[in-house]
Amino acid sequence: MNLYTTFLRPLLFTYDPEWVHHLLIQKLDQTKGKEFQGLKQLIHQQFGYNHLALHQQIWGCHFPNPVGLAAGFDKDGLAWNWWADFGFGFAELGTVTPQAQPGNPPPRLFRLPQDQGVINRMGFNNQGVAHLQQQLTHDLGLEKRKIPIGINLGKGKNTTLDQAWRDYLYGFQGLKNYGDYFVINVSSPNTANLRDLQAQALLKPIFEALQQENLGQKPLLVKISPDLENQAIINILELVTTYDLAGVIATNTTIARPELKSAYAQEIGGLSGRPLTRRATEVIHLIYQQTQGQLPIIGVGGIFTAEDAWEKITAGACLLQIYTGWVYQGPGIVKKILLDLTEKLTALNLSTISQAVGLAHR
């Protein structure tokens, strides 16, 4: 019996979703000190899973497993050193903007339980670059990093599109030494016109400015929307190649509203979870095909089971991320997916997960 889905979820779902989320992050933030090492170990025993077949070396970083925490869950890095204990193979912090900003007025987060989905219009609420820097500096001495940490960069609410590159550059300069990989987020539907930055003319100056600053030191990725036409994705891939980006994250949330059963289905914002599974996987297929499997893809969107994970891996993703699945299935989801993935590898006589990446294309 799954204690989370049977007992805890029904209770948590009676409360406001943003309040529950805030409570969790706040509690994790408060229990970071040395005196909580025992608790961390307990959590790790419960939710962690290690198997050599799941290890990968990508961009010179060691990923102990392919399942990461998606951006937006721990925007300010308040709980960053917990995510390895919850079993994640990596965690992406942010989206962070140059300065702190409050985001959109609440309510701005909605559960769609009949659809296993979430709609959010948070609008990059976060405490800014300097605060994230402090979080990561402050905690560095406390314990070694166990998993790669990605940092997802955004633009401030009031920055115009033609000046957007300055915000991404500011974030990258400020945090360059604190993350293992960096994400240019141009696909959130909750900052007005942000997704227009996915057009080549606006994306180009961003890629150019960051790569000039980077000089090949850190992997830079771009996170794209599932609502782009295939041709627009191909145009982005052209720029990704020109500017030698390290990979693509597919995908962010969707503004599409497929047939949904839940109340709140018509709320404005980005839809995530089960209704996104298929389109996100299609986008991974497209990127893998277009790049002949040469570009690392982080697959995200509606992963709840090992079957969902397997489809994205065989479509071409070498790494995965989860947000909504964690809300619905609870923290046990990571270990369950990893266990089932390992079984799948054994059944197919594959010795490592990297042998499964893009398998559907061979």
Ligand SMILES: Cc1cc2nc3c(=O)[nH]c(=O)nc-3n(C[C@H](O)[C@H](O)[C@H](O)COP(=O)(O)O)c2cc1C
């Ligand atoms: C409440 C919420 C906040 C999010 N915030 C961000 C964000 O700040 N930056 C970002 O790149 N993606 C953000 N996302 C998108 C997720 O990272 C992910 O791409 C998307 O939810 C699809 O994955 P899922 O179906 O597993 O949730 C957010 C998603 C949710 C549900």
